[in-house]
Amino acid sequence: MSTIKPWSEVAPRLIEVAMGRAPADMVITGGQWVNVHSGEIVPETDVAILDGRFAYVGPDASHTIGDDTEVIEAEGRYLVPGLCDGHMHVESGLVTVTEFCRAVIPHGTTSMFIDPHEIANVLGLPGVKLMHDEAMDMPINVHVQMPSCVPSAPGLETPGAELGVAEVTEAMGWPNIIGLGEMMNFPGVAAGNATMLGEIAATQEAGKTVGGHYASPDLGHAFHAYVAGGPADDHEGTRKEDATARVRQGMRAMLRLGSAWYDVAAQVKAITEDGVDSRNFILCTDDSHSGTLVNEGHMNRVVRHAIAQGLRPITAIQMATLNTAQHFGLEREIGSITPGRRADLILSSDISALPIELVIARGKVMAKDGALTAEIPHRTYPEFAKNTVKLGKMLAARDFEIAAPAGANQVNARVIGVIENQAPTKALEAPLAVEGGLVQMDRENDVCQIALVERHRATGQVTNGFVSGFGYNIDCAIASTVAHDSHHMIVVGTNREDMALAANRLGEVGGGIIVVSKGKELALVELPIAGLMADERAEIVADKAQKMVEAMEACGCTLNNAYMQHSLLALVVIPEIRISDVGLVDVTTFKKVDLFV
């Protein structure tokens, strides 16, 4: 258990160190202090640390050095506060909280704000508690938001569990809950839905932060009503005006750079072009899969990217440290290198390229030059969190057949259009031929089938539809039990026998992602925990995921991080159109729509 003593308990000893009456545990000398409070870079600064907290930050800490003090010479390198991810889903990394932390600490991440609504949709409150308890044992600060929308859109999907005001109220009493997870049911808020407002009230009464999710381009009355309802931030903006609107209304604008959501560049223009105050902007990742974590980075990648868009380095760093801490009411615990705060600090020789050369968390050296140097014990998950894929029957090609209306020899079908590097989809229509009473795919025009296979209640139910934009051009099928947010199983394919094979195989292994073609398994990423996560190291999962990506490419896929798009096709709270166990959902009207126009 990695505990951090409260400031009040450590204060007397911090004073002794600052006065030179007692030795520090650690002193870092001669750094350039990235002061996120004043916006300055203060040269020749020393830092003294005791009991995991900063005791002294100033020009000379020699009076705090004792015989057993560990002295680290910064030699003019930048002293950067440990980086914070303001909104993320651990499950999108395909690994557990422990393995996610193991992967991101070397990138300089020392605080994470996680919304475990993914495991909540599969295992309910017990699943949230599993990740909440695991997070408390981490050597970095992993704060948990209580999921607010399980289901994400009542009546439009049937997840494996349901959460409401009672569960939120209970969780608000847990020690590591920082607030409410993203309030995705934005039409419900605008409609004054009692459950949504009850959850928000329970959060506010507990003095905690309400996370938002307003995934709509409508900045009119519905947006104003949403803000009035209480959500305090939002990460679903994609345009400059989205960011400005949120900040003007007193929300924090969370700009995300995930594996496949590139929403920083457009929105940061509100600051760089229009001069909007940056203090209410926060950087986050939302969804990073294991390959991104292992090969590109985590919050260091987001900060570098934000600087590359023209932000002053200190502004980008504020958006990933102090701004985040202030948003969650933690500015006196994390987010800056100042006395009393948790001693989370990065040493870096270049404030723009931000190479992460040393990572200190809670006063302990955790990583050097990109490699973890501290031990983090492996976490074993209980049996109830496994074998969560319940298909109820062996699926066959006929389960994926789409019957045409009687007598039709052509139909006009609604098609989900995926958009590269964006979470939203396009609602398309396509003329499709009918043969033998069955609607045919149109590989020439990149229209293949999509199916949602119900996997929580063993109903054997399959909902079929069409999708476009992946580029698959041979007989193949890709199936995944990571299918935000209800996490049934999404199967995309050009061949119905392959679709059945893919689905049945995932049922056998307890969940994951699989690519099959012409009856052969090309790649498989097993995710035994809730069908969402592996309890293996991120490097191993990333390697398997890379083979999965290459297999998708071998099937003709040309999309960047197509797996991420695949995993969002059931997310009935991001426009324009999604597939659900209730059918096709128009997410601009929040209504079920027919497959044929």
Ligand SMILES: Nc1ncnc2[nH]cnc12
């Ligand atoms: N951006 C997002 N909004 C809602 N649910 C999600 N699950 C993963 N990413 C999400």
Ligand SMILES: [Mn+2]
């Ligand atoms: Mn969201």
